[in-house]
Amino acid sequence: MQLFALGLNHHTAPVSIREQVAFQPERLVQALGDLVRAKSVKEAAILSTCNRTELYFATEQPQDAADWFAEYHRVALHDLSPYLYTFPQRDAVRHVFRVASGLDSMVIGEPQILGQVKDAVRQAEQAGTLGTTLHKLFQRTFSVAKEVRSTTAIGANTVSMAAAAVHLSERIFERVSEQRVLFVGAGEMIELCAAHFGGEQPKKITIANRTPTRAEALAARFGGDVLPLDRVGEALSGYDIVVSCTGSPLPIIGLGMVERALKARRHRPMVMVDLAVPRDIEAEVAALGDVFLYTVDDLAKVVDSGLESRQQAVVEAENIIDARVDGFLQWLDSRGSVPTIRALRQHADELRQAEVERALRLLAKGEDPHKVIEALSHGLTNKLIHGPTRFLNDADADQHGHGVELVQRLFNLHKDH
Missing domain, CATH: 3.40.50.720 (NAD(P)-binding Rossmann-like Domain)
Structure with missing residues (x-):
């Protein structure tokens, strides 16, 4: 599942186009529900202001969101395409950080946009379309916007x-x-x-x-x-x-x-x-x-x-955002390993349960408790290291060196042991 941002704004479209695709506030919750139900989009939020209309969403088929956007507003997609932008993953994260920080606003550094983003998030929460990924994205977004405003002069000399x-x-x-x-x-x-x-x-x-x-x-x-x-x-x-x-x-x-x-x-x-x-x-x-x-x-x-007097603040803000984008993407990447971690824990727990049940049966027969505990520990150890051991034994010559290094890192081993 990938993150995307899709929309148009005052940089890409005149007001005559923007007004055609603006969402009425009272219809946003219903629109979000329609988007998630009708297409492959799994999570979504919509930001609609006088300067921009943007969808933030998670999907494997971004074209579905573009199709829905045009259909919803009854505008031919080929008529909107010259004004639309679609940002995948890294660019989408960077874009929402910049938007909330006021770097993409008509008035650079204006504070109202952050409140508008928060309103969009509340609407998505009400619609039930804000999943784990977007929830985390927007929490990071608010944190980044606060950092930009508190550590740079981005809001100074703003002509509203x-x-x-x-x-x-x-x-x-x-x-x-x-x-x-x-x-x-x-x-x-x-x-x-x-x-x-x-x-x-x-x-x-x-x-x-x-x-x-x-x-x-x-x-x-x-x-x-x-x-x-x-x-x-x-x-x-x-x-x-x-x-x-x-x-x-x-x-x-x-x-x-x-x-x-x-x-x-x-x-x-x-x-x-x-x-x-x-x-x-x-x-x-x-x-x-x-x-x-x-x-x-x-x-x-x-x-x-x-704008000119705020250029240095813009540079500082962009540097903060770039660093925070990397941090969020690291979290996002770690989410991909969650199913494997869960499977590993389940596998280890199944091995543990099997050894415990075997030990309990031996104790019920009157076996020496000391020997039963020794057998349990040996049995659990052998089962847990069976996979890595087999992996190293089966590795061919080209993969062996990499396999050894990988196992050493996994089990925090040292080469001199």
């Missing part, structure tokens, strides 16, 4: 997606403090964005979310108000900056909705930041003359500016 959203808004509006900001959604990313925009003290902050409780809590933190999600369309014209990040499978803000808002605004410009995958804002909105629409891929160009 939230900070980049503020920066892009300032390109259009000189002062965010004079603008009205609408946040659609109330998850972790919106919370980060609200904190960054809130620091600029805009004229107004509004949170629109499907569940009002979360929106009210977030609005209270930043002195904002709450808007029901189904009223975003009628209120849109009152906002200069719109930041959206929800888990909706379909766009929340459509072209017609924005066109009506622009007309009401008399074509005063709007900045719209869509951090969701699949997208919350219809792509056609970008063609409107008075709208500056940015996606997660656009924000990547801004966050890249902080």
Whole structure:
């Protein structure tokens, strides 16, 4: 059984492709069950974020996972293939270590990805698809990520997606403090964005979310108000900056909705930041003359500016990861010997039981206990060394030297004995 990682991310696929294969959180457990039941995959976990969709799995037939991935999302595999990567064993282990450590993120060193990996593991545990191998892999992954973050400066000088959203808004509006900001959604990313925009003290902050409780809590933190999600369309014209990040499978803000808002605004410009995958804002909105629409891929160009100062930390982190990959693969290799170890122990125990039963029969007949114990020890010794002795006697001239060395190592012998 081999480990594999299969998927696509912001390096290999644009958002228009990534949104087609994103998994809805509420369907992940069922999807994992379908994958393991329908194919040769024995263990599996799925990581699906705005920047990546990846399968981590154990199988002898990796093509089965690729076929399932395409079938599940109703996309032809040949259409996905140019964007997909498949990493076997060593490369798969290294990849998941890098992902969790923030080295493969759009924002190098960002901490949110580790929490997302942990969420993926919890989903796999709930689905019952996290076996011994993947469980160990992810425990090592969390340990490596912690080591990278605590012993390198990988998280220093990080320009976050939230900070980049503020920066892009300032390109259009000189002062965010004079603008009205609408946040659609109330998850972790919106919370980060609200904190960054809130620091600029805009004229107004509004949170629109499907569940009002979360929106009210977030609005209270930043002195904002709450808007029901189904009223975003009628209120849109009152906002200069719109930041959206929800888990909706379909766009929340459509072209017609924005066109009506622009007309009401008399074509005063709007900045719209869509951090969701699949997208919350219809792509056609970008063609409107008075709208500056940015996606997660656009924000990547801004966050890249902080990468140079972290290059040394990246090198240090890569060295840590390479060493930990070797350690995990050694554990994985040792798993291959477990059946042999079990068989060896069972064989020795069967020999022991046979000698003990023979000794008990002799004692029951009144034989001398001292002689019975001597016979038991001799009998057990002869049976245990019978295999190695026969192996050495049967070895031909070419194999004899290697056989002798092997037996000496197995039984901790020395050549001068």
